[in-house]
Amino acid sequence: MEITGKIKLIGEVQTFGANGFQKREMVVTTEDQYPQMIMIEFTQDKCELLNTYQVGENVKVSINLKGREWINPQGEAKYFNAIQGWRIESASTKKTPPPTTDLTTKVGAEQGDEPDDFPF
Secondary structure: OEEEEEEEEEOOOEEEOOOOEEEEEEEEEEOOOOOOEEEEEEEHHHHHHHHHOOOOOEEEEEEEEEEEEEEOOOOOEEEEEEEEEEEEEEOOOOOOOOOOOOHHHHHHHHOOOOOOOOOO
16 A cells, blocks of 8 residues: 655654664655545664655655554453555656657658658
């Protein structure tokens, strides 16, 4: 899945537990009719992907939806969802069309400006 929008916030890398689990969050504002502010988390080595991006930049983020169950001390099941990013790229790159060539001018120049003898 992908989310496209403008970066609203890029958080700092957070480290948790004895194993040093790392997480970094960002918020992307979509450009829908009703814009949504979507929090996306990047974990472990994916945290570094955000280093080259800035607030206000248009991006396309590839995501996975994650869900898990947690049983609280009272024995009740609680469910949590996360949006986890795994790739990010700039959406601001404007593609320039290839240069156009006027074929009639080119053909005429190659043939010494003589009319062609093609039947079509």
